[in-house]
Amino acid sequence: MAKDKKVAGPEARLPKGFRDIRAAELSATRAMLDTIRRVYETYGFEELETPAIEYTDALGKFLPDQDRPNEGVFSFTDDDEQWLSLRYDLTAPLARFVAENYQSLPKPFRRYATGTVYRNEKPGPGRFRQFTQFDADTVGTESLAADAEICMLAADTLEALGIARGDYVIKVNNRKLLDGLLESVGVNLSDHVARLAVLRSLDKLDKFSREDVALLLGPGRKDESGDFTKGAGLGEKQIAVLLDFVMQPKLSRSERDAIVRTAGFEPVDAFGDGLAELDQIGELVEKAGYGADRIRIDFSVVRGLEYYTGPVFEAELTFEVKDEQGNKVRFGSVGGGGRYDGLVERFLGQKVPATGFSIGVSRLQAALGVLKGSAAADVAPQGPVVVLIMDKGELPRYQKMAQMLRSAGIRAEMYLGTSGMKAQMKYADRRGAPCVVIQGSDERAKGEVQIKDLIEGAKAAAAIADNKEWKESRPAQVSVKEEDLVATVREIIARHGGAD
């Protein structure tokens, strides 16, 4: 039998890294999106929707020196043999939109957008190949006030989602500063490979110890499976300065310079510029009332490597939770962003500075689920009232009852299967129905209906062990006149707080 099934057709299976999402989780997601939207709108951002597919060159993701798109993006060709790709974030499409509509947009242009994005990468726990982001961006100003505001928006949003102050932090750094620091200690910035190797190593400070990161910056490191990661090849003195600097964000301005100088290096201009920008953002948010418990300078934040040009932000959850096995789970980054002054310029040829922030909704939702206890996070929504079929010859009557309930704004359905009453009760139970409507020939003759409160019934049942008694007592079941059907059902739903 099973054999026949197998050869009869394709195997029903979900592509790796993708998920089916059911009603309970979807309603939690929708609530989150509504909350985020509300916060973004109070900041004055306007909504924009762009398609899930863009021309690959608009995303800027062709492999260098090949006419094939970057691995990592899902791509295909259309009938005209043009490369198309699924968007991998919401920022590149925004840049395309702004460039295409530049004349008609108010500047600065401030928009928010939400949608699913796609990445053709190895999935991991909490990491999928399709996930939802929620972005806000300000395009067309180089004012650092825009960056400061983005950080405040991020903090406000996380708190609106129920994350307590202290359970998260918005970390801020500056790419100019990092590049300036590297240049100051003698890293050749035009050597792209070397620069990325160093930045990536520094980015791992939240994951690895100082010693391990030092190995990555220097000769390389062996991971616990025995695999070897090639290092950036820096000298001990360079490594010491980088780590000393990056790991101590609270230093004063002169102390910062001193770390670089005492090792015999001369700070370059970009280093000072980056520091000045950071200080300015720090002052802006602080004067707006956002202290270091919410927004904090952290020199180890690197973020994505391709297009950021100035300040970068990262939203991190700081609480620790244990999973079922008792292992510590850290959620880390649930959002990030930064300034990308070159993205629109790619299309327009003129400089259009921009800054923005993106929340990883799917990841944040997973984290919130653990924070609040998964039971509370995914509450199954209440199902519809189910009208049972006691007499197949009376379908129109039952359909009419369902219709009356619907007209009164109550979600209701007539049982559409063909099984007996027991199976129908089971069905109603599984759907999460608050109550069922029963009318057999006896009730019909009297112009009545039986209404059984399933939620109350389940409670009553707990006290009754004997099946016969349970059946005969018919807990939480009332008989009412047909014309009182709607009122009685409404009362039951209201009692269970399901009047939404």
Added chain:
RNA sequence: GCCGCCUUAGCUCAGUUGGUUAGAGCGCUAGAUUGUGGAUCUAGAGGUCUCCCGUUCAAUUCGGGAAGGCGGUACCA
């Protein structure tokens, strides 16, 4: 991509030092109860023991390879 571990029922897992009919719990279906979801009891369905190749009289068990999963690491625009 690289490294390590894993794969037996829908789920969680026993088990077979290579030998007739491979088990449990949970779940599912049905009956006890011809009009009542729970609980209890009874019965039933459900497995090419992931796949392919090899060793062997004999492989779910041993060897090799593949696929899938988990974890680490790399990448993550």
